[in-house]
Amino acid sequence: MRTFRRLLAACLLVVALPSQAALQIFACEPEWASLSEELGGEKVKIYSATTAKQDVHSIQARPSLIARMRKADLVICTGAELEAGWLPLLLQRASNRKVQPGQPGYFMAAEQVERLDVPQVLDRSMGDIHSGGNPHIHLDPHRLQKIAKSLAQRLTQIDTTNKTYYQNRLNDFQTRWQIAIQRWQQQAEPLKGLTVVAHHKDWRYLLDWLGMQEVATLEPKPGLPPNPSHLAGLKKQMDKQRATMILRTGYQQARPSEWLSDKTGIPAVQLPYTVGGSNAASDLFGLFEDTLALMLKAINQ
C-alpha cells in the first residue's frame, strides 16, 4: 500500500507541468493535418494519427495515439462514423475532457457539410455503410473550403489571442484555393461525363464535383474485399458498358484492379487519395493537382 501512495504522489507532482505555447492538434487523417497547417501555421503543433498508406477504417487504438490525444487541445477527424472502430476508444482512454464530443476541442469535418448517400434504410446486410452518409468528403474542394471556414472559427474560439492570425491565414488560403478551383475545373473539363469503377466508394465527392459517375465498385459491398465471382461479373458489365478508368488508393490491394484492367484494357489508376499519397501530393493543393493530372493522363493514354 505504501508503494501505491508514493507512486500516486509522484504522479500528482508531475501533473503540474506548464502548458505549451502552441495549440496541440490531433488530426485523424493527413488531409485534416494539412488543412490545420494551412490555417494554424506556426501557432499550432500537429500530429497526424494516420498516413496515406493506412486504411482509416481499420486503425488500431494504439497506445501512442492515446498518449497523443491526451495532450491535444483540438481533435480534428472526419466523423460520420469513418473512425467508429477506434476514435471512441481513444476519446475514452485519453482522459482529456477538452476533446470530448460537444466540447470546442472536438471537430468533426463531416458535420460541417452536407453528405451524399445518406441511407434511407440501414441494414448490415448492405455492408459497412454509415448512417451519416458517405464520409469521404475531403475530395470535394468546395466542401473543403466550407470546412476550412468552420475550422478557422474553431481555432479562434479555442485560441482567441491569435484571432487575427487565423483570420488572415484563412483569407489567404481561401484566395489561393478559389483560384486553384477555377484552374482545376478548367483542366478537368475533358473528364466531365466519364464513368469509373472504384475499389471502394472513396471517390464519391470527387466524382460529384467533376461531373463524373461511378458505375461499379470492386468491393461487392462496402467494406467487403473483392472476390473472384464479383470481379468476373464486373468484367461482363465492362464488356457491355465500358468505364474509362479503375480507381484505387495506395492502401488498397492493387491486384483486383490490375486484374480487371488486364481483362478489359481499362487503365487502373492509383490516386493519392490524401496528402502524402504520392510525392506530388505534399499538401492539399498538390493532392488535387496530382489527382487531376493522373486522371487526365489515364484518358489520354
Add this chain to the structure above:
Amino acid sequence: MNKAFQLCAAALAVCAYSSIATAQQADNSMNPAISMVLQGQYADYKQDPEAYELPGFMLGGEAGLAEAGFGIGHGELVISSNIDDMYFGKLTLAIAEHEGATETELEEAYIETLGLGSGLTVKAGRFFSSVGYLNNQHTHAWDFVDAPLVYRGLFGNQLIDDGIQLRWLAPTDIFFQVGVEIGRGERFPAGGASDEGKGSKALFIELGGDVGSSHSWQLGLSHWSAEVADRQSGGDVHDGGAAEIPTFTGDSDITALDIVWKWAPDGNYSQRNFKLQFEYFKRDEDGNVNLENSGPPIEMTSYKGEQTGWYAQAIYQFMTQWRVGVRYDSLEADNTGSDVDVLSEAGLDNKGHKPERSSLMIDYAHSEFSLVRLQFNHDESYENTDNQIYLQYVVSLGAHGAHQF
C-alpha cells in the same frame, strides 16, 4: 439473479423501443449504443471434459471446459453511453446456458469519468481489472476459443471485481499510465469481501509506443493482492453426503508481466498484420485450507503456495478476412502444507505434473461483425492428455464496437 433478469428485460425494452424510430425520433436520439454478441461452438474431446483439472490449482469462476458437442457460449448484451459531460456508463450482461438453465450474469456495470483533468480517470462499479493484458478484453475479442491456462488457473478465466479504479495518463509522447484499484474482494479468486468490503487491491503500470510506422508495442506490469476469506472451489462428493468444498483463507498475491507487439506493413492493418503476445503470472498464497462439510472434526491444512504460469501466442492475418494463430501455455505449481491429503483433496497437489497446452487456430471474418473459427488444442493440463477440437462462431449485432490495442 432476479435483478439480473429485470435488467435484461429493461435492456430489451430499450431495444424494442429504439426500433420505433421514425415516430419518436426526438425521444430516441438519446438512446445508448446497444450491441449484442452471439457465440456458439461445437466441441470435440478425447477425454471427458467433466474430468478436467489443473493439478496444483484450486479452480473456480468459469474454469471448466465447454460441454462436448453443440453449445451456445457466452451471449452478451452491451449497453453504453455518455451519461452527461462528466461520465460514461456501460453495462454488459452475459447470458449463458449452464447445466440446462439459462443464467444471466452482470459482467460489467460501471461508470467512468470523461477526463477529470490532468490525465486522471476514475472508474467505479463492476469492471474487468486492468491486471494483465488479456484480462480486460471480452471473450468475443479473444483470439482463441478458450482463455490461456494461466487465466483459467488463477482467475477462473477473468478477474472481475466491484470497486473503484483510479488511473493517470502521463502527458508524454510515449504512452505511460499508472493505476490503482480497490475492490470488494468477494468474487473468485478473492473471497469473503474482507476488510469490510475492501478486500482486494491492484496496481498497474503500462507503457507503449510505436517504432516507425509499422511496429507498435505495449508493456504492462501489475500486482494484485487480496485478503481472502473462505474462497471456495469445486468440491468432491463422498458416499452421497454433502460435497466437501475446499475453502481457502489467507493472503493471495499475484504479480504479472505482459508484452504485446503488433506489426502491419506501413501500419495498414486491413490486409496483413501480425501480433505477438506474452504474459507471465506468479501467485503466492499463504493461509489455511479447510474441507467444508468434512469431519467432524473439519479436515484442514496450512497452505503455502507458489504458482506460476505463462503463455505466448502469435496471430498472423495473411490476407483480408483470414488469420492463423498458435499458442503455447505452461503452468507450474509448488504448494506445501501440514496435511498432504487435504492439499490433495483441494486440488493443490501438483501430482508431479506441469500443465502444458499447445493450440492452433484459423479464423475467417467475413466482415468485421462476424467470425468463424476452427481450433485444435493438444492439452496436457492433467495426466490424461486431451485433444480438443472447437468450431466456433462469434458475431456482433448493433452498435459498431471499438477494439482495444
